Amino acid sequence: MTASEDKFTRQILDSVHVWSSKLFSLRCSRDPAFRFRAGQFARLGVEKADGGVVWRPYSMVSAPHDEFLEFFSIVVPGGEFTSELSRLRAGDSLLVERQAYGFLTLDRFVGGRDLWLLASGTGLAPFLSILQDFEAWQRFERIVLVYSARTASELAYQPLIRGLGRQPHLAEYADRLRYLPLLTRERALGCLHGRITTLLESGELEHAAGLTLSPEHSRLMLCGNPQMIDDTRALLKRRDLHLSLSRRPGQVAVENYW
Incomplete structure (x- = not known):
């Protein structure tokens, strides 16, 4: 090309x-x-x-x-x-x-109180951009970053994630972020164990975040492995959390370039 x-x-x-x-x-x-x-x-x-x-x-x-x-x-x-x-x-x-693309942006959502960012592997990238910007912190009362990797050694950007609340323009909102690292192939202190979909089905993800998913309050962004996205969307749909479209605002946004 x-x-x-x-x-x-x-x-x-x-x-x-x-x-x-x-x-x-x-x-x-x-x-x-x-x-x-x-x-x-x-x-x-x-x-x-x-x-x-x-x-x-x-x-x-x-x-x-x-x-x-x-x-x-x-x-x-x-x-x-x-x-x-x-x-x-x-x-x-x-x-x-010269042109940027994509619709994994906060303007996909109307309303909402809690922002959930569900990432696997390098799907973390757009969420780091969102978390270093001011809009999400100002707009949502709670932000949950779920980052799934196979092993602890593959959890990238840990200094940046854990230092977000110390950035001058975000410091006053530091208590709004809940970071949940998740490992699928090993266990490690401070990390959940299992796939995003498994922990969603069991309720463990919501318990760890201290929040309940609901159509009224929850807005979710998914980025990562295509199978993870498809399976997670199916689980969320069962809970009346639907893809946000221009003609029909919903609660879920995904990135489709994979």
Whole structure:
């Protein structure tokens, strides 16, 4: 896939952070004209040795007010894009389309008191952008971040998550966040054990959050493994929590670029 140069900008990588053998983050410069809402994604391009360009969508980890762009990626064995992406180092270039995309944004919701952010793997990325922005904290009385990973070593961005309440513009709202890390393949202190769907069905997730899901008060965002999204949506639908559409506002929003 190619794109004409008027549709993208060439940005320079500032740093590469390796979280585990399969997870890494990239931070690059940001074109001053690039605008996005927290929760949206950009299409990134990586130039191959043969001169071709591979494009894939990636949610922004960075906040809309940041002067840089940050992205969270998994290495897919044999994957054309991530194989190219994972070889990049500081000083290399990354292509970024000029337009942001996606509807995993807070304007999908009407009303609501509690915001639930349910992420698996690199699906955490858009929620970090949302949590570093001011809107969610001002709008909702309670925010629950559920982050599912296989093992504790794959729980990325822990310093950022645990430091959100110390950011100057968020400090007065720090008590509104409940963070629930969740592991599926091992047990660890301070983490729930099991899949998001299993803990939803058993009621353990709501118990840990100290909140009850309801159509009136709850608004949920899902991002991550497509099977997790499908299974979680089915569970929520049984509880009268429905996908929010432009023609029919609801309680659930998902990202569909996977």
